[in-house]
Amino acid sequence: MKGQGIGKCALLGVGLLWLLAAATEARAAETEQEVQQIEDMTVTEKVGAPGLQLAPGQTVIEVEKFDAITESGSVVDLLQTQSIIDFRGDTGLDPGVDTVYMRGFDSGRFVTAIDGMTVQKTGGRKSSNVVDWATLPSHTVESIELLPGPHSALYDSKSIGGVVNIKSAPPRLRDTLKPSARLNTSYGSYNTQNHSLAVNGAVQALSYDFGYRHYRTDGYLRNTETKIDNYSGGLGLVLPLNGYLKLSAAYSDVKRQAAIKNIPGADDYDPDYPTTESGAFSDWQKPTWDGESHEYRLGYAQNLPIGRLQLGAYHSKSTRGRHYYNDEAQTSRNTGVTSWWSQGVKIMDAIRWTDRHETTIGMDLTQMFDGSDKDERIRKTGGFVQHQWRLLPMVDVKLGLRHETLRIWVTGSGAITGREATTMRRWDELIPKSFITWRMGHLAPWLRDTSLSAGVSKIWRAPDAHGDYNPQGRPAGVWLEPEHGMGYDLMLNRRLWRDIGLRLNYGFYEIKDYIASNSSYAKYSGADAGALRYSDYKINVEKMQRHGVDVDLGGHLTDTFSFYLGYAWQKLYNKGEEPAGYDATDRRAEHILKAGLRYDLFARTTLKLDYNYRSAEVRTRSDLIAEAGEIWNGEVLDEDLYDFYEQKNPGYNVFDFAIEQVLFKQAGPLRNARLKFYIQNLLDEKYFTSSLHPATDRTFGVSLNLQM
Incomplete structure (x- = not known):
């Protein structure tokens, strides 16, 4: 069966790594000082608001330190605080599926990764279905890296908008056998509940962790009840030479109802819910979108004489069922269920030649399957090399080269005259990357904490998801070609005062042969189209250009008063004449502004205010x-x-407010108990989501957080 080789490769890789570790353990005492954890070549003072680190080409959200308005349940709750992230869900009470855009690009043009490995599946089937954010709870996450732009060779070629890398905690030694635990519980309007427990500990070099989260809400819109259960667990082993081995598993059970129309004057109108004229379903259809997800991961890292070696591997299965009645008598129910499988491996070696030179080499392989037959639909292989070089005491250069090969199997192509039932397409490309940082302190004393960075990288993305090559079951992938172009980012970074950091970023991207839906204008969809059938259902439009400006500012004004502010402006231009190109530029807000204030009113009392503007x-x-x-x-x-x-769709201004009280620092085995009262949409702003559903009104909630 296709794909069995990947498991053998992963096992072989683990075996080789253990042999290398055994061979070098005898030399550990002599070499450990020389091969300590490899760090970034540029080390700077931390700047930014608490829990937010701003650096050239990177933002890091430290989950435990970031001071959110509510106790975050999903990774999306944290991402939404960043201006380069645009949440586009039907309702703010459900993290949703593929609801996140990064710098104006959807999930097909930016990377979501877990510990450096891209989250991928074929997707499709009545939705894009690539990333279900409900399966990514925040209580198991240590930090989130945001890398804007396509400038890293270490990630998949679809990282046009950038990378969201979700990082879990590696195994660590502990000085006690006593496990530690974090408990969060909250209750709010519309019976919205979020309860989570995270436990971790260690017995000498063997570590363990367990996590559980239960979330539920009755929903603001009619028929939007949601229930989410996330389970996770892992075993780790701390190895010599700053190394570790970790095995983890996660399971998610997500039950969703789909929003229905609620129109005044209709026979089924319910005045207890807001008027909803958008949507595809009526009350009698009782639509649901339930899903399950299983995932297993392996992680390894260790400093060896050949460099810091890292290996990651995963296998996942997810299922989603779209159920609804076909007739008002409810005698016939649609029960479409789709299953997706994906598996991948990534290995890389970071070699520090001197304190000025570091080279990372590696490869990755991903296979994706779907359908009842579990046939392989997508296979991606990549190889990369990236060199970081301190060219001058004030100049760092990062040059990368990625080679990526993509194979897809387009089904249903037998409907095209002269084609077989399944068509295999293959593309490969060399993709150069570069990122340069110039620290300007040598020019003048007042420029000591100032740097200028530039990223110049090639863009290349082949049709790598069901929504591209088999949209609505049509074999459009027979005709499509890869997108290609260039991405340019110019960044200014400066520490202004105390830990207040400023980052300005201008980006210009030009993408030729941009893949866009053309179904509304297609002329060759009927059987009489013959050999040209579906050739214009999805097309490569001539050229798209994106201009954007991102501004990030944050830190402490005083010891008790901190803030963060982010602004993003973006504009997508169609440079061709195809109508589909104009359609592809819409539904993107031109201006997004997000800000937060945190003030310690008393030693144990904190006031919090967030602001979100979307044009x-x-x-x-x-x-x-x-x-x-x-x-x-x-x-x-x-x-x-x-x-x-x-x-x-008019813009909006939304304020959120919270007051948090530390109840006690220590009480027996309990520590750091915090009680929080919060109000979301404080001024009860009336507006619509991107799907034109009424947005959630003013809501209230209370949460309790403690450790033990």
């Missing part, structure tokens, strides 16, 4: 005026003529 979301619409061949203004048209116009 109007413009949707491009079109009407067909005349078809090709018709006479218009005295001339015969060579192609269809459309009238394009814009519809706006």
Whole structure:
């Protein structure tokens, strides 16, 4: 069966690593001083708000230190505080599926990774279905790295918008056998509950951890009840030479109802819920979107004479069922269920030649399967080399080269005259990357904490998801070609005062052959299209350009008063004449502003205020005026003529407020008990989500957090 070799490769890799470790253990005493944990070549003072680290080309969210308004349940709750992240869910009470955009790009054009390994599956089946954020709880996460732009060779080629790397804690030695635990519990409006428990400990070099989270809400909209249960566990072994081996498993059970229409005057209107005119379902259909996810991961890292060697491997299965009644009598129910499997391995070696030179080499392999037959649909292989070089005392250079090969199997292509039932497509490309940082302190004393960075990298992305190559079951992937272009980022970083950091980033991306849906304008979808059937269902539009500015500012104004502020401006331009290109630029807010204030009113009392502004979301619409061949203004048209116009979803201003009280620092085995009262949407702003559903109104909640 396809894909069995990957398991053998992973086992072989682990075996080789253990042999290397055994061979070098005798030399540990002599070499440990020389091969300590390899760190970034540029070491700077931490700047940014508490729990937020700002650095050239990187933002790090430290989960336990970041002071959120509510007790975060999902990773999305933390990501939403960053201006380069745009949450686009139907409701703020459900983290949703593929609801996150990064710098204006959807889940197909930025990387979500766990411990450096890209989260991937074929997706599709009535939704994009690539990343279900409900399966990524925050209580098992140590930190989140945000890397804007396509400038790292270590990640998948789809990292056009950047990378969200979710990092778990590695195994660590402890000075006690007593385990530690964190307990969070909260209750809020609409019966919204979030309860989580995280336990970890160690017996000498053997570590363990366990996590559980239960979340539920009745929902604000009609028929939006959600229940989420996340389970996780892991065993780790601390190895010599700053190394570790970790095995972990996670299971998620997600039960979702899908929002339904609730229109005044309709027979099924319910005045207890807000008016909802958008959506595909009615009350009698009782739609649900339930899912399950199983995941197993292996992680290894160790300093060896050949460098710091790292290995990661995973296997996952997820299932999602879309159920609803087909008739008002409820005699026939649609019970479509889709299963996805994916597995991958990544190995890399970071070699520190001198204190000025470090080279990272590695490879990764991912296989993705779906359907009842579990046939392989996607296979990705990548090899990379990245060299960091302190060219001058004030200049760091990072040069990378990634080679990626993609194979996809397009099903249903037998509907195209002259094609077989399944068509295999293959692409490969060399993708150069670069990122340079110039520390400017040598120019003048007042520039001591100032740096200028530039990223210049190639963009290349082949159709690597079901929504690209088999949208709505159509074999569009037979005709598609990869996107390609260039990405440029220019960044200014400066510590202004105390730990207050400022980062300015201008980005310009040009993407040729941009993949876009053309189903509304397609002419070759019928059986009479013959050999051209579905050739215009999804197309490569000529060229897209993105301009963007990102501003991040944060730190302590006084010892008791801190803040963070982020602003993002972006504009996507269609540089071709295809109508699909104009459609692809819409539904993106041009301006996003996010800010937070934290003030320690008393020694144990903290006031918190967050602000979120999102400008109007413009949707491009079109009407067909005349078809090709018709006479218009005295001339015969060579192609269809459309009238394009814009519809706006108005912007909004939302404030959230919380007051937190430390109840006690220590009480027997209990520590750091914190009680919090919070109000979200403090001023009860009326606005609509990106899916045009009414956004959640003012809500109240209380949470308790303690450790033991």
